[in-house]
Amino acid sequence: MRVVVAPDSFKGSLPAARACEAIAAGVRRAAPGAEVAAVPMADGGEGTLDCFLAARGGEVVEIAATDPLGRPVKARYALSGDGRSAVVELAAASGLTLVEDVPRDPVNAATTGTGELVADAVRRGAREVLVAVGGSATTDGGSGLLRALGVRFLDARGEDLPPGGAALARLARIDDSGVPPEVRAARFRVACDVTSPLVGPEGAAAVFGPQKGASPGQVRELDAALTVFADVLARDRGVRVHDLPGAGAAGGTCGGLVGVLGAEPSPGAPLMAEITGLPAALDGADLVITGEGRVDGQSAAGKVVSAVAALARERGVPAVALAGGVEGPLDELHALGLTAAFGIADGPRDLDGLKERAAPLLAATAEQVVRLFAR
CATH class of the missing domain: 3.90.1510.10 (Glycerate kinase, domain 2)
Structure with missing residues (x-):
């Protein structure tokens, strides 16, 4: 199984590279033999x-x-x-x-x-x-x-x-x-x-x-x-x-x-996707996991999740987003190519608590996602 990990930073919590590490750890727990390609992303702003x-x-x-x-x-x-x-x-x-x-x-x-x-x-x-x-x-x-x-x-x-x-x-x-x-x-x-x-x-x-x-x-x-x-x-x-x-x-x-x-x-x-080589990384992938601090209806307007989803759709690759918070409707994101989005919270938490545990929560959620796709 080949999984591409391409999140934005989780603002105030994890830079994109750290988010990649956490997601990759969850992927490998679910599929120990998986090939993981980490592509830290940004939208032209911080990071x-x-x-x-x-x-x-x-x-x-x-x-x-x-x-x-x-x-x-x-x-x-x-x-x-x-x-x-x-x-x-x-x-x-x-x-x-x-x-x-x-x-x-x-x-x-x-x-x-x-x-x-x-x-x-x-x-x-x-x-x-x-x-x-x-x-x-x-x-x-x-x-x-x-x-x-x-x-x-x-x-x-x-x-x-x-x-x-x-x-x-x-x-x-x-x-x-x-x-x-x-x-x-x-x-x-x-x-x-x-x-x-x-x-x-x-x-x-x-x-x-x-x-x-x-x-x-x-x-x-x-x-x-x-x-x-x-x-x-x-x-x-x-x-x-x-x-x-x-x-x-x-x-x-x-x-x-x-x-x-x-x-x-x-x-x-999209420009950062080009610079980081994301299109080539997606060729032959079985799954791409992206994410950012929050995914909602505005994420379709040029955010990392939308750019990753659009590239994945062109290649027929399922695209899943992980986020600290998810609020629908996400119709535009799904139309762009996003397969699904999941919040990483494991129960009632305040924002500070969620930020403190962002890495293990990302890993745990990524593991469950990959178990749906592993074969």
């Missing part, structure tokens, strides 16, 4: 860096960078073993958690630190860069990131705009003549799990601005500024990102990367 390293090998690089408010911070990214690929998690240098100690400043917060990580990776030889967005403190359209790569954002007098999303309201021209050749030669991809456009009532400022501390007036200010940014991109570069699905991710960072660097946006979970 993306670790999953990349597990799949590709390589190293974690830590450098001095800039937090969303311009303060010094240590941040890390992943560089593949051959040095040609890198993964940068935007939250490492531009995340909301980095500014919890001070009043939030949504109109001036910038993604400069993320750009410093990208620039360092490219200088070291990376020519494929994945930017995993999510958890940002910024709504600057990725302008800070792009500045760190040599792009200038100029007003009508030809002067550089200050950092932050609000300043884009005075944008007249984007000058990329200072972008190094190695940056131009790199392929950029953006992993995101939202479909919000850049601007408008469903855009970056309107949907995510309040989470970053923006008042209703600041939301309007930021949306207007991002609209100016999008207008300049459309006028000078022929790239329309106003209503591009996903362009609003991380305060418009995805839209800025697409418009200026030609980055390729992609839903995070």
